Amino acid sequence: MLLQQLTNGLMLGSGYSLVAIGFNLVFGVLGLLNFAHGGVFMIGAYVGVVLIVIFKFNIYLAILGSMVVCSVLGLVVELLAFRPIKKEHHLAPLIATIGLTIIIQEAAIKVFGPETIGFPKTVEIQNFNLGPVRISSVQILIFSTSILLMMGLHFFIKLTKVGKAIRATAEDSQTASLLGVSINQITVLTFIISSALAGAGGVLIGLNYNSVHPFIGMNMVLKGFVIILLGGLGNVTGAMFCGLILGMIEVLSVAYLSSSYRDAFAFLTMLLILVIRPSGLFGLRIHER
Amino acid sequence: MILYIQSILTLIGINILLALSFYLPFSAGMLSLAQAGFMGIGAYTSSVLTTKVGLPFLPALIAGGITSGIMGIIVGFPALRIKGIYLLLMTLGFGETVRIFFLNFEYTGGAYGLGGIKQETNICNLYIFIFLLVIFFLKITRSQIGRTFEAIREDEGAAEGMGINLTRNKIFAFAMGASIAGIGGGFYAHYAQFIDSGSFGIPQALEIMIFSIFGGIETFWGSIFGASILTILPEWLRPLKEWRLFFYGFILLLMMILRPRGIIDKHLVGSLAYKWKSNKQVRN
Numbered sequence: 001m002l003l004q005q006l007t008n009g010l011m012l013g014s015g016y017s018l019v020a021i022g023f024n025l026v027f028g029v030l031g032l033l034n035f036a037h038g039g040v041f042m043i044g045a046y047v048g049v050v051l052i053v054i055f056k057f058n059i060y061l062a063i064l065g066s067m068v069v070c071s072v073l074g075l076v077v078e079l080l081a082f083r084p085i086k087k088e089h090h091l092a093p094l095i096a097t098i099g100l101t102i103i104i105q106e107a108a109i110k111v112f113g114p115e116t117i118g119f120p121k122t123v124e125i126q127n128f129n130l131g132p133v134r135i136s137s138v139q140i141l142i143f144s145t146s147i148l149l150m151m152g153l154h155f156f157i158k159l160t161k162v163g164k165a166i167r168a169t170a171e172d173s174q175t176a177s178l179l180g181v182s183i184n185q186i187t188v189l190t191f192i193i194s195s196a197l198a199g200a201g202g203v204l205i206g207l208n209y210n211s212v213h214p215f216i217g218m219n220m221v222l223k224g225f226v227i228i229l230l231g232g233l234g235n236v237t238g239a240m241f242c243g244l245i246l247g248m249i250e251v252l253s254v255a256y257l258s259s260s261y262r263d264a265f266a267f268l269t270m271l272l273i274l275v276i277r278p279s280g281l282f283g284l285r286i287h288e289r
Numbered sequence: 290m291i292l293y294i295q296s297i298l299t300l301i302g303i304n305i306l307l308a309l310s311f312y313l314p315f316s317a318g319m320l321s322l323a324q325a326g327f328m329g330i331g332a333y334t335s336s337v338l339t340t341k342v343g344l345p346f347l348p349a350l351i352a353g354g355i356t357s358g359i360m361g362i363i364v365g366f367p368a369l370r371i372k373g374i375y376l377l378l379m380t381l382g383f384g385e386t387v388r389i390f391f392l393n394f395e396y397t398g399g400a401y402g403l404g405g406i407k408q409e410t411n412i413c414n415l416y417i418f419i420f421l422l423v424i425f426f427l428k429i430t431r432s433q434i435g436r437t438f439e440a441i442r443e444d445e446g447a448a449e450g451m452g453i454n455l456t457r458n459k460i461f462a463f464a465m466g467a468s469i470a471g472i473g474g475g476f477y478a479h480y481a482q483f484i485d486s487g488s489f490g491i492p493q494a495l496e497i498m499i500f501s502i503f504g505g506i507e508t509f510w511g512s513i514f515g516a517s518i519l520t521i522l523p524e525w526l527r528p529l530k531e532w533r534l535f536f537y538g539f540i541l542l543l544m545m546i547l548r549p550r551g552i553i554d555k556h557l558v559g560s561l562a563y564k565w566k567s568n569k570q571v572r573n
Contacts, residue, residue: 267389
């Protein structure tokens, strides 16, 4: 029973990680929270549904298509809410992205309607028994896709020259620009990558919960907050692990604690972490922003 | 029509209180998203006191403010250690914890909310309180406390080096902000006559922050202006019907691009004050 719950949590959490990594990537490079990330995530889920239902794509193509659409949307977010506002105003982008989130959410309500829709059945559900644990084919799909994308991102950031430039910008953008890194290009690229991950996460989490509605973005942003706090702000690997941890915490608290307090539980964990270890479980240094 | 204008004016007044409650800790360098939570604490405390204990409105209102202020002190101590984004997230977490507490607390109605509150808020008592608060803000801006807050906001280390007691001043700012929010909550509860935990959640916390930053966070006039304009704006946008929120978002985005400091900044206040003074001299 416990093992089963942990596995379910792990599968769900891998989707959270995907979204939180993008959130954290942008924070690392710009030092700013991108509220519109949740909106992008929500659009990603809807694009997946549309591609599957109307264009009869299979799930892999739908994930890919959603990533493409979301990266374009991420570009729009950068151009509207971050590019025109000068660096020294760090509160204005926060409000601008909230404004943009409202716009995206309202647009989604206009186009898709405010009601919850189920995710179309595209994957044949088969259950595999691994000892005491039962895993469905959907869960395997979600987990393997997320892990694949995260590994891809990890190696991209660690091994390529562009990845190095992203890390340098996150470390110290002024020095990086002195050394010939184009901060604007890196920022745009970061938004594209993070939004593409959010798009994939949107499809996968929609598949997992089997429901999509225009307000999933806001919930996801809050979960993203908790994850990047646990993992350490700007720490991509930390976000990866803490997404998995949050998924497990959520599933376990639903299974063993009273369900009405489960949201409070996540936030209480966050409060405790902040008081005891403000740099997060995996954080090494505290950004002073 | 008069009733309509009255209710709009009351809402503006309550939102002004909340925006000012955000501004005060911010003026000492602390970004707090817990104001909706403090508002909830004040609203529930004062409503319980008027409906279940039978206290008159004014003492209940003050008690709500004091309870919120005490919670503010309790939250303020851990908040001393962290700042910036961390503080924002911590206060957000606290606000959400308060909401979930009231959602599950049976004594105050739990998920059903607390009803049967008498309508005690009117434009008169609300705006008298705002007037007193404005005088308070005018006094402290030019006083030692105001300058101390400004020093802490600009550079904490330097302020401490100059002999400023960080702990006392920051806790004071945070607790004062919390009790203003609590009183705002009390006014809200005795205007709406019904409260439930949903009125004090994250959307409200964000809205309060938007009031202040949209209006301009450099002076308290910005908070007053932002709260007023953003309360009226949805009413003005009413002819747009279902596109209303869409345009609300659009205006937020546009104004932040055009005026990232908010609509009213120090420069604007300075030049307006100068004009007003020179006009007076001409008349004399």
